[in-house]
Amino acid sequence: MSTETNTIEELAxxxxxxxxxxxxxxxxxxxxxxxEIVRFISxxxxxxxxxxxxxxxxxxxxxxxxxxxxxxxxxxxxxxxxIIYYSAPKPKKQLNSLDEVDPELLKTYEKLGISLREQxxxxxxxxxxxxxxxxxxxxxxxxxxxxxxxxxxFSEAVKNHPDLVRKHLGSVVPTTDNYFAALNSAxxxxxxxxxxxKGIRCPMELSTYFRINxxxxxxxxxxxxxxxxxxxxSYLEGCTAPIRDTNQLHAAVVELVAFDHxxxxxxxxxxxYPGDKEGKGGIYNFVTKRGICAGEKAKISWTQVETGSAIxxxxxxxxxxxxxxxxxxxxxxxTNNYQQADTGxxxxxxxxxxxxxxxxxxxxxxKGQNSYRGLVEIKKRAEGSRNFSQCDSLLLGDKCGAHTFPxxxxxxxxxxxxxxxxxxxxxEDQIFxxxxxxxxxxxxISMIVNGFCKEVFRELPMxxxxxxxxxLGVSLEGSVG
Amino acid sequence: MLEIKNLxxxxxxxxxxxxxxxxxKAGEVHAIMGPNGSGKSTLAGVLAGRESYEVTSGEVTYxxxxxxxxxxxERAREGVFLAFQYPVEIPGVSNTYFLKAGLNxxxxxxxxxxxxxxxFLQLVKQKLNVLHIDQDLLNRPVNEGFSGGEKxxxxxxxMAVLEPSLAILDETxxxxxxxxxxxxxxxxxxxxxxxxxILVVTHYxxxxxxxxxxxxxxxxxxxxxxxxxxxxxxELEEKGYDWIVDETIAVGA
Numbered sequence: 001m002s003t004e005t006n007t008i009e010e011l012a013x014x015x016x017x018x019x020x021x022x023x024x025x026x027x028x029x030x031x032x033x034x035x036e037i038v039r040f041i042s043x044x045x046x047x048x049x050x051x052x053x054x055x056x057x058x059x060x061x062x063x064x065x066x067x068x069x070x071x072x073x074x075x076x077x078x079x080x081x082x083i084i085y086y087s088a089p090k091p092k093k094q095l096n097s098l099d100e101v102d103p104e105l106l107k108t109y110e111k112l113g114i115s116l117r118e119q120x121x122x123x124x125x126x127x128x129x130x131x132x133x134x135x136x137x138x139x140x141x142x143x144x145x146x147x148x149x150x151x152x153x154f155s156e157a158v159k160n161h162p163d164l165v166r167k168h169l170g171s172v173v174p175t176t177d178n179y180f181a182a183l184n185s186a187x188x189x190x191x192x193x194x195x196x197x198k199g200i201r202c203p204m205e206l207s208t209y210f211r212i213n214x215x216x217x218x219x220x221x222x223x224x225x226x227x228x229x230x231x232x233x234s235y236l237e238g239c240t241a242p243i244r245d246t247n248q249l250h251a252a253v254v255e256l257v258a259f260d261h262x263x264x265x266x267x268x269x270x271x272x273y274p275g276d277k278e279g280k281g282g283i284y285n286f287v288t289k290r291g292i293c294a295g296e297k298a299k300i301s302w303t304q305v306e307t308g309s310a311i312x313x314x315x316x317x318x319x320x321x322x323x324x325x326x327x328x329x330x331x332x333x334x335t336n337n338y339q340q341a342d343t344g345x346x347x348x349x350x351x352x353x354x355x356x357x358x359x360x361x362x363x364x365x366x367k368g369q370n371s372y373r374g375l376v377e378i379k380k381r382a383e384g385s386r387n388f389s390q391c392d393s394l395l396l397g398d399k400c401g402a403h404t405f406p407x408x409x410x411x412x413x414x415x416x417x418x419x420x421x422x423x424x425x426x427x428e429d430q431i432f433x434x435x436x437x438x439x440x441x442x443x444x445i446s447m448i449v450n451g452f453c454k455e456v457f458r459e460l461p462m463x464x465x466x467x468x469x470x471x472l473g474v475s476l477e478g479s480v481g
Numbered sequence: 482m483l484e485i486k487n488l489x490x491x492x493x494x495x496x497x498x499x500x501x502x503x504x505x506k507a508g509e510v511h512a513i514m515g516p517n518g519s520g521k522s523t524l525a526g527v528l529a530g531r532e533s534y535e536v537t538s539g540e541v542t543y544x545x546x547x548x549x550x551x552x553x554x555e556r557a558r559e560g561v562f563l564a565f566q567y568p569v570e571i572p573g574v575s576n577t578y579f580l581k582a583g584l585n586x587x588x589x590x591x592x593x594x595x596x597x598x599x600x601f602l603q604l605v606k607q608k609l610n611v612l613h614i615d616q617d618l619l620n621r622p623v624n625e626g627f628s629g630g631e632k633x634x635x636x637x638x639x640m641a642v643l644e645p646s647l648a649i650l651d652e653t654x655x656x657x658x659x660x661x662x663x664x665x666x667x668x669x670x671x672x673x674x675x676x677x678x679i680l681v682v683t684h685y686x687x688x689x690x691x692x693x694x695x696x697x698x699x700x701x702x703x704x705x706x707x708x709x710x711x712x713x714x715x716e717l718e719e720k721g722y723d724w725i726v727d728e729t730i731a732v733g734a
Binding site for chain 2: 432433434435436438441443451452
């Protein structure tokens with residue numbers, strides 16, 4: 001794996017080397033963060049005054065905050081004045097065919113079962129006019145328009161639907177929420193906006209793949225999804241292909257709002273660059289994801305498969321405000337080599353008879369450290385609420401670690417909270433048993449690990465699940481035997 | 482089919498096998514009997530390629546190949562099957578999926594096309610019928626939550642699907658009541674052909690009432706000290722192992 005990721009890294013660097021555009025001065029902010037920089041970003045994006053004020057408020061609050069030290073992760077101090085907070089999206093070098101792509105990278109794509117067309121898109125090969133992904137996206141977009149569904153980049157939304165954005169932005173994750181959310185609020189570059197009108201069931205999985213004008217995933221991404229009464233949407237974030245980015249710090253914010261009887265299903269596959277075998281490089285992924293079930297019987301479901309990043313700090317949460325609302329969290333987090341993950345969820349029960357389910361599967365290999373951190377809070381008013389949590393850890397080898405930090409606060413007597421936890425190790429016995437039936441060690445591990453994650457994978461949309469399974473195999477390659 | 486010459490093996494620092502000699506031809510059933518700790522399971526494990534055992538000397542030829550030079554999965558693909566004394570649980574992986582993956586790896590190594598889901602299901606159903614095993618076994622996770630008897634029957638079921646040339650049954654009778662024992666033995670008998678060989682490793686003679694061996698070998702202290710026909714097993718049942726152990730010591734082995 002390391003040679004592959006190294007080549008990916010090389011390739012990515014190469015792309016950047018040739019990819020810079022000439023008039024750098026005007027499109028890149030100077031290093032560091034100040035009120036001027038926040039104003040610069042807002043001006044660059046031609047934002048309305050209210051949004052600038054919103055950003056500034058966040059920035060001023062951020063100045064008073066301290067970087068959290070409670071997560072069970074370790075990294076050198078981040079110099080926030082050494083980061084460039086704005087640069088215009090850079091066009092990557094266009095290639096003429098897949099023959100020009102590094103064969104090692106193609107091998108990884110193949111292992112992941114990524115289609116040729118998708119491979120071309122990922123490696124920035126100019127695609128055939130007939131199969132142009134943009135034309136596919138256009139067809140989808142037309143269909144969504146008919147239904148009144150808005151799905152566009154955040155900047156477009158600010159321009160075209162300012163009232164919707166203004167109404168919901170920061171309603172779930174306030175600017176003052178936490179250190180990284182405040183930072184994001186001050187300097188966020190772009191992201192996605194999605195609005196499902198009342199009673200509409202979005203007929204397709206929405207994925208950033210089909211969103212025009214936003215091929216680049218930004219360092220400070222902002223996503224807002226609003227599902228009106230009785231609507232439904234399934235949203236896919238991320239990509240199973242390895243993604244290398246020169247930005248080390250990623251601090252995204254995702255907000256979900258579900259009104260009465262609305263349902264939002266949010267699935268993530270995260271495969272950012274995890275650093276090399278010695279733990280050098282790699283992305284710090286500090287994300288704030290939260291949804292609110294604002295109305296009765298609303299439902300929000302988070303499903304995540306986290307295999308990348310050097311450090312993952314992320315707690316997709318649900319505020320169960322409406323009576324009888326439902327929150328779900330299904331997670332697979334893999335740490336290999338020197339990766340660290342501190343991830344979990346918060347389920348805040350406010351409404352009556354609210355229900356939450358947490359299924360977390362942590363897999364540690366190499367020297368990886370994997371922590372589950374979760375909070376189940378049942379407020380006094382949330383009578384008859386229920387939570388079921390299951391946290392399982394799987395260890396490969398004897399140099400990795402698994403940790404569980406469950407916090408439970410129940411303020412009434414009619415609610416029920418269950419927590420189950422287990423830790424197991426892939427034994428030589430299991431691998432030998434598989435080998436004795438003709439399987440290679442790698443197939444054996446991949447089979448055992450996928451069996452372990454089954455409850456989470458079945459929550460993913462079909463195609464995504466297949467890719468996720470393969471991804472897990474690739475991520476753990478060479479970790480045992 | 483199988484020839485073992487002067488095989489010695491140890492676990493950690495402890496020498497367990499101290500010079501095993503054995504020849505098994507196609508179509509034969511051999512029983513390896515012996516008291517606890519005599520090295521029966523070690524022999525089964527060494528033949529299947531379990532890594533915790535270290536072979537210190539000797540040779541094992543299987544179908545004219547050096548068996549000890551092969552990885553466990555290669556041995557499996559060449560038709561060596563071990564029915565485990567303690568079958569391992571693999572949570573979340575269905576029996577069907579597991580077995581299909583194994584079978585297709587074996588087929589691939591022999592240059593055969595993999596079976597698709599429909600073909601595989603047909604094969605599996607036919608085997609289930611022969612062995613009188615309930616179909617719900619297929620969708621359950623590998624050995625998870627199985628009773629002792631179910632686990633052993635699952636081993637024999639896997640053997641039926643994989644159709645090995647050399648099957649090694651490691652204490653397949655342990656922990657089974659008489660009805661379960663009969664079912665398992667009945668299954669094994671149905672899989673006996675003139676082209677395959679079976680090595681039955683057992684402590685007790687009772688399994689051999691149902692799987693009648695052509696040869697019986699008594700393993701004591703890491704060596705085969707006595708070989709004979711099926712009547713030897715009866716003699717052991719009657720007299721226990723002590724007389725052979727005594728005899729061995731008297732001869733000064």
